[in-house]
Amino acid sequence: MPRLIVFLSFILPAIAADALLSPATPYLDVRTADWQYARATAGATRPTDAKAISAWQPIRMGKRWDELGYPAMKFEEVWLRLRFQLAPELAGRKVGFFATLIDDESDIYVNGLAAGKTAAHLGYALPEPSADLDLTPFVRFGEPNELLILLRDKYVRSPGLVGSVGLYQTLPFTRTPAGGLSVASSAAGPWSVLLHTGAALLARQGRTSFTAGELASLELPPYALRTDELILIAPAATAPQPPHRVELTHIHSTTQSARLEISARALPASVGRYELLTVPVTLGATFTNPFDPKQVNIQAVVATPSGKVDRVFAFFQQEFTPVSLNSEEEILLPAPGPAWKVYYRPRELGRHSVELFAHDRTGVRKCTAGTFESVASAQPGYLKISSSDPRFFEYSNGDSFFGIGPSGWLRGPNYIFGGNPRWVPLAMMDAFYARKAAQRSNYEYIGTFHYGRMLTRGGFLDQHIAWKLERTLRIMERHGIRWLFFHDDMRRYYRYGFESLPYSIAQGGPAVEIGEYYINEEAVRWQKNQLRHIVSRMADSPSIWVWNIGDEWRDQPGNKLSVPLVRSWMKDLHEYVRGIDIYQHPHAIGEGDEAMLNGGDVLPVEGWYLNHPPHKNNDWRQGRMYDLVDHVQQQLGQHAQARYPIIDVEGGMFGWNSGIYQSGKPWGYPEGLTLHQHLWLSLFWKSAAGGTEWQVNVLDNDNQMFHAKAFARYLDGESLTKTRWDRAAVKTSQPGLNAWALQTSGKTLGWILNRSWNWLNLVQGQGSSTITGATVQLPVATDGRYRIELWDTFTGTILSTAEATSANGALALSLPPVEKDLAVKCIRQQAPLAQRRSPSWR
Structure with missing residues (x-):
């Protein structure tokens, strides 16, 4: 995969005492500007109170306080101050302040006037974005300006202005229904469009200047230009020239009106058993949303040597080239590639034949793609519940599998929960999984919202998110990591208001209020369309271990309407996936005892977090334990006679209300004890996985994942399923x-x-x-x-x-x-x- 590392000197000008935004700087990165901070005293939360402070200290932005060396500011109210100037020539343009995430809450003032508020809630995905404030009504052009932020830390994560932090200026514009850019200017241009906070220019066959008419006539998918990384329009004559391009000719249109026809490249002569066959598909059809199978439905039907027939769906996709801006930031640039693909892995040896079918409102067309021979390979196949001992998993070839943690996902130095894909670079993920694999840790527990929300306005699926999820899966595959896959696009998002979600009528969706998410047929169909895309694109991988849809179901907002409704909704989605996943990966339908009552295959035990201080009765139900052994044994002991796999999916020495969400250091993780003891105890209680410590960052940074390797060495040569234990x-x-x-x-x-x-x-x-x-x-x-x-x-x-x-x-x-x-x-x-x-x- 090509990667490009550059230094953004073109958008990081030297910043004087007062940051200067000029016509030549549509975006000004102010992370290293002359920021100052001061602790707010109790009740002194007005701009006039800030003016009375004399003890301002320098600070930088872009990371959390503990990463910047200010852990003591946890749970405090802090004033932040930045002085800046705007060139007089910018009068008439929109001026704004942008931050990927302001954590947790803030009041923002410009020149003493209230300019806005932000809030980011614990355990919920990032607002999109946390802060994009129009400062135009409050600023003075050609004069000094003062930005004041009162930052309040409310939750356990370390706070700060995280990710991108900048001032920007742009010609005012609006988006057209087709995705174009309508510039609010009497001038004809030419204009340039800067994307990815100024790191790239919009281009057509290399040309980066556009007339106003050309911009307005653009027809683009709603996800094509990342609004969560700013769209800025500047006169082409004065626009900076960053080295990267978002090439329009590489972006696949999500609208097509063509005569129905389908074709595919010739199939290879042979494919290894359990290895991936990729079939690029060329399609002519009529549709306005390729993610809606009611409009366009592409299927492959595979006749296997045994006489069985497999059916898999093609998926619409966009290729990207990942570009590393630095070790912590990565942007995705559209790249050439087929718009439609079919993925398939043979599970039988011998001759397979493949037919493709395309269906739209005009009819059906067939393409005989050809045949291939499935031959023996070194791949062990798919994980399934062992028939000899259903407490454990084994591969298709009979080799047993025990899940070895830690389980928590990589957060990175900024840790933007459910943020945009910029802040978790693939190179970072690749290096992390390489370290896990080297230490024999073999599975991951990560949600699809890790890179942001896939479903967008109108039922479209953001291909930046989908592409990055698939690339992450292929990285896991390469390193032998298995994915306990959980998906949710409501539980982590609803806190910012149902009207902000694509399912709401306010965003062009089918639902009036949040309860309809669980029962409105069109809303549920949108959810199934998203699952169909995930299954078509990812289910082929042997790295998929367990499907889990409906994350932390007891916290679903629909429970206020009806708990049975939420449980039936989860079951319905899982049954849909079961019906289209030919590889038959196991399912965990919720957590706790209800997972099995809902028809699941696997029981995820709810977290084994050990909170401080210890409860006087050492009662794990109080959630205030310090003795891991007693805590976990009481949890697992309830399921000692179960004849299905138990996975204690997450836990460890962690206090949800104790301010250690990022570093874990206030309590300490001595000797990796929680990882170590949970690994060994889980094996001897016949769990299907162990060592599911959530604070993987601490273990990774402190080189404590060696416990996983020691445990794996002990298990080497032992089959948990070929004989009964x-x-x-x-x-x-x-x-x-x-x-x-x-x-x-x-x-x-x-x-x-x-x-x-x-x-x-x-x-x-x-x-x-x-x-x-x-x-x-x-x-x-x-x-x-x-x-x-x-x-x-x-x-x-x-x-x-x-x-x-x-x-x-x-x-x-x-x-x-x-x-x-x-x-x-x-x-x-x-x-x-x-x-x-x-x-x-x-």
């Missing part, structure tokens, strides 16, 4: 030790934990108290001679070995000193010993 009790000689075991015919796995090695002792500086002289009685399924291996759980290596003979279904082991924990493997040997002897470690 049962939980078995372990007797210990000392109350300070806990132990767990899994046994099968001929083998026992065990984990022995010193209970004083816990988070509370570590953060209080006490450490753990080494236990000496302890013994354990490890259960075995069959008496006989055993090779016993003691394992170092921090390195995944064997510490020592011994031999012993069991009696009455148990092996008596004398343990070496236990400071933290040990793992053990007992493997039955073929030849029995003449007599039983105690193990002799060597």
Whole structure:
């Protein structure tokens, strides 16, 4: 994938004490301008109060306070001040202030006048954008101006002005219904259009100047010009010339009126089993929205060697070239490529034949695409619930899979939750997944809203978001990472008002109020159109582990109308996906016990967060725990007899109300204890995944993901599904030790934990108290001679070995000193010993 790294000197001019916005600078990056800050005193929240402050200190913008070295400003009210000037020639133009995210709340003043307010709510996606304020009524041209922001921190994330922060000027314009730009000027131009906060110019076959008529006549998809990164119009003669171009001839039109016809390139002679066959499709049809199958429906029908028939949908798409502006910012530029594709992976060996069908309002056309031979490959296939032990997963080839965390998604230094795709570069994601894979962490738990909302006005799907989600999936695939995929486009967005959502009538949607999202047939059809695009584009990947649609369903706003309605809505969406996903990935339909009652295949246990201070009764239901072992055992113990997979999807040492959402440092993550203990405990409770610590940034930054590698090494060579493992009790000689075991015919796995090695002792500086002289009685399924291996759980290596003979279904082991924990493997040997002897470690 081509990548280009540049330095934006053309939009980062040297900034004097007063930032100057001139005709030559449509966008002025003010992240490093002469900002000043001062803490606001109680009740002193008016601009006149700010003027009385003398102790202003310099500060920069673009990152959160803790990233800038100001963690003490958490939960405070802070005044921010920027003085700037506007060239007199800008009179008559629109002048604005732009920030990707102001976190959490702000009051904004210009020259002492209230110019606007912003709010970004915890756990909700980014407003689009957080701040884009028209300052024109408040500014003075040719004179000094003062921007004042009163920033209030209300939630657990570290606050700040995050991402892009800038002043801009543009000729006033409006958008036409077809996506064009109608310039409010009597002059004919020519004009230039700057995009991506000035980093790129709109172009047609390389030409970057347009008449007013040309701009007004543009017909563009609603997502083509990223409004969340500003659209600025300037006279072509004075516009800057950044090196990047948004080339109009590369943008696929979402409207077509043509005679119905379909064709495809010749298929390859052979395709590896479970490997991707990509079929670019050339289509002529009539439609005004290619994401609506009622208007245009392209399908591939594949006849397999067994006689079964697969049906997959083609999807409309836009190719992009990712361009790195720096290590933290990436823009996507439209690139040439087919508008329609079909993805398919054969699951059988032998000859396959493919036919394509196109349907629009004029009829149906068929294209015989050809045949290919599916041949053997090294791919293990798809994850499915094991038939021999439904607590675990296995691949199509029978190899077992255990999910190894951490599970939390990469936040990056800015962490814009549900923001635009600029702020999580693919290079950053690739490097992160490479680090995870190198440490044998093998799965991810990430939402589709990570890069922003896919559904846009009119039922169109933002191809920047869709493309980046698919690229992320292909990166995971390359690194062997499996995706516990969850999707939601309501739970994380509704806080900013239903009228702001594309489903609302105010945005051209079908629904009057939020309850209709769950029951209005057209609103639900829009949701299914989005899921169809996701499945058509992503379901082929063996990296998809589990579908989860309807994130944190108990927080869905529709529950105020009816809880049963929300549950039936979730089930309906999952049944739709089941009907079109030929690869039959498992489903988690909600969290908690309702997931199975809703018809799910997998039970996601709700988070195992350990909050401080500990509850006096150590009751996990109070959500105020510090002892991971008690907490998780009480959670998983409720499902000890379940015959379906349990995934404790997220948790860890984290306080939702304690101001550590970004760094985690106020509490500390000593020795990666939460990741470590949850990994081992989950295995011995027969969960399908473990180590699902949410604070992956802390573990990654502190090089604590090595716990995953040590655990994976212990599991190497062990199949969890080719033989059945049962939980078995372990007797210990000392109350300070806990132990767990899994046994099968001929083998026992065990984990022995010193209970004083816990988070509370570590953060209080006490450490753990080494236990000496302890013994354990490890259960075995069959008496006989055993090779016993003691394992170092921090390195995944064997510490020592011994031999012993069991009696009455148990092996008596004398343990070496236990400071933290040990793992053990007992493997039955073929030849029995003449007599039983105690193990002799060597």
